[in-house]
Amino acid sequence: MPLPDYYSSPLHLPFNRAVLAADFQLGTPDHDPGGPGVWVLLRGGELLVSAGATPELPTGDLPLVLAANRPAVYLGQYRGRPCRGLILPRETELPAALVAESLLASEPALSPALLSLGGVAGQIFHWLRGSRFCGLCGAETLGLPREWGRRCQGCGHEHFPHIHPCAIVLVRRKGEVLLTRKAEWPAGRYSLVAGFLEVGECLEETVAREVLEETGVTVGAIEYVGSQAWPFPSQLMAGFVADYASGEVVVETSELEDARWFSVDALPTLPPRRSIARYILDHYLTK
Numbered sequence: 001m002p003l004p005d006y007y008s009s010p011l012h013l014p015f016n017r018a019v020l021a022a023d024f025q026l027g028t029p030d031h032d033p034g035g036p037g038v039w040v041l042l043r044g045g046e047l048l049v050s051a052g053a054t055p056e057l058p059t060g061d062l063p064l065v066l067a068a069n070r071p072a073v074y075l076g077q078y079r080g081r082p083c084r085g086l087i088l089p090r091e092t093e094l095p096a097a098l099v100a101e102s103l104l105a106s107e108p109a110l111s112p113a114l115l116s117l118g119g120v121a122g123q124i125f126h127w128l129r130g131s132r133f134c135g136l137c138g139a140e141t142l143g144l145p146r147e148w149g150r151r152c153q154g155c156g157h158e159h160f161p162h163i164h165p166c167a168i169v170l171v172r173r174k175g176e177v178l179l180t181r182k183a184e185w186p187a188g189r190y191s192l193v194a195g196f197l198e199v200g201e202c203l204e205e206t207v208a209r210e211v212l213e214e215t216g217v218t219v220g221a222i223e224y225v226g227s228q229a230w231p232f233p234s235q236l237m238a239g240f241v242a243d244y245a246s247g248e249v250v251v252e253t254s255e256l257e258d259a260r261w262f263s264v265d266a267l268p269t270l271p272p273r274r275s276i277a278r279y280i281l282d283h284y285l286t287k
Contacts, residue, residue, distance in 0.1 A: 003108060005273065010225065010226030010276055011226070013112075013228045015116050015230060015274075016229050017116065019113055023117075024077065024113075025077045026076040027074055027083075028143075029073050029143060030143060031146065032082060037082030038058070038059050038081055038082070040057065040083060040117060041086050041088060042085065042088065043089070043100055045102055045122075047101055047103055047110060047117075050097060051099045055101060055114060057083075057117075058097075058098060059081075065092070070086055073128070085125065103118045106186070112274075115274065119231035119232075122231050122233065123161070123231035131150050134159070137157075138154070140152075144158065148160065148161055149161075162234055165203070165238060166195060167194065167203050167239075167240060168192050168193070168237050168239050169194070169207045169239070170192050170240070170284055171219055172284070175263060177262055178193070178249070178259065178260070179267075180258065181259070182255070190258075190262070190267075192271075192277045193211050193214050193259075194237070194277075195213075195214070203238050204222045211242070212247075214251075214256055214259065215249050215252070216248060216252075217247040218245045219244060219245050220242065220243050221243040223240060223241050223242070225241060225283070226239050226276065226279070241280065
């Protein structure tokens with residue numbers, strides 16, 4: 001099922017849990033009801049699905065090559081059935097009945113719902129891997145009942161999943177938009193200025209700072225657009241548009257390969273439609 005060409009709201013973007021509202025209810029690992037269910041199997045940045053015209057989550061008992069000595073984690077209910085997740089080594093060979101589909105493909109073979117479920121599982125496993133020991137005293141942590149949080153067995157401090165907020169912004173002036181490029185991106189692709197919040201900043205401050213640091217441009221009239229969960233591994237992308245105020249483009253080469261103004265009538269290759277960057281471009285390209 002290809003992704004739609006247009007999203008009426010950022011709420012409906014892949015990786016936001018709202019996309020799963022009708023199909024998935026998040027549970028907690030200590031309340032697995034038992035019985036057969038569906039599997040969210042992650043191998044690196046890939047989700048394993050049934051081989052066939054319509055990808056589906058695997059069900060039933062797992063082949064030994066997948067299940068061997070790996071603890072499954074109960075995630076919740078998917079379409080009324082228990083949903084469990086498992087992380088597989090990147091070198092795992094797959095049974096003939098399963099194929100691996102990238103969660104980050106520009107043109108995904110997975111539906112928005114499966115992309116989102118894979119993202120939820122990936123973010124949960126990232127949290128579980130990084131929270132086995134307390135960041136304050138180093139003692140082991142144990143899961144809290146009915147929570148995804150964990151309590152330190154040494155100092156008693158309670159830890160909860162860490163979400164890292166980022167700001168991403170489309171800078172506009174009459175007939176033009178400011179786009180940036182990183183060297184590791186596919187050839188010719190440009191996107192928006194983006195960066196993590198720093199201590200003590202609000203989101204609007206991050207927008208202004210990141211644009212100035214990366215491109216030498218100052219902005220004003222910063223307007224919030226919407227947000228997207230970005231579980232690679234644990235970001236929340238808060239989207240904005242802003243008006244050009246002053247300055248000439250000076251590229252911060254430690255982070256970017258290029259930054260320049262593009263006419264809205266002659267744009268480069270843009271980000272995939274699964275991203276809030278593309279949502280902002282599609283909805284706010286012109287002033």
